[in-house]
Amino acid sequence: MSVAQLVVTKRFSEYPAGRYRADGSFSGEVFREDLLVPLLAKHDEVHIDLDGAMGYGSSFLEEAFGGLVRVRRLSPDQLHRQLRFKSDEEPALIDEIWFYIDGAASR
Incomplete structure (x- = not known):
């Protein structure tokens, strides 16, 4: 089984912000398209x-x-199988992420 480790602050930014690529180099769209999708x-x-x-x-x-x-x-379902999160500093982030993933399926 192949496992990738992604430390956001090392591979992306300490200041992730914004939704779209137009919002800056450290937006959610940049993170998803340039890092996350290829890893998945x-x-x-x-x-x-x-x-x-x-x-x-x-x-x-x-x-x-x-x-x-x-x-x-x-x-x-695929993302629940593939993604694992670590957030010792703010554990509620993990629930928030799953909320967005699971909620997006109904849109």
Whole structure:
């Protein structure tokens, strides 16, 4: 089984913000399209460490993770199998991400 480790602050930014690519280099769309989608295509599991960032806005999280379902048409079931999250600093982030993933299926 192939597992990828993604530490957001090391591979992306300490300041993730915004929804769309037009909002800046560290938006949810950039994270999803440039990092997350390729990792999901190549690996059975992707472990994402969310700790160390200066916060995550709801627009970033919804676009990055809910967008996997809305835009990329990945199923929530597939994402529940492939994604693992770590957030010791703010554990509620994990529930928020799953809320966006599961909610995107009904849109």
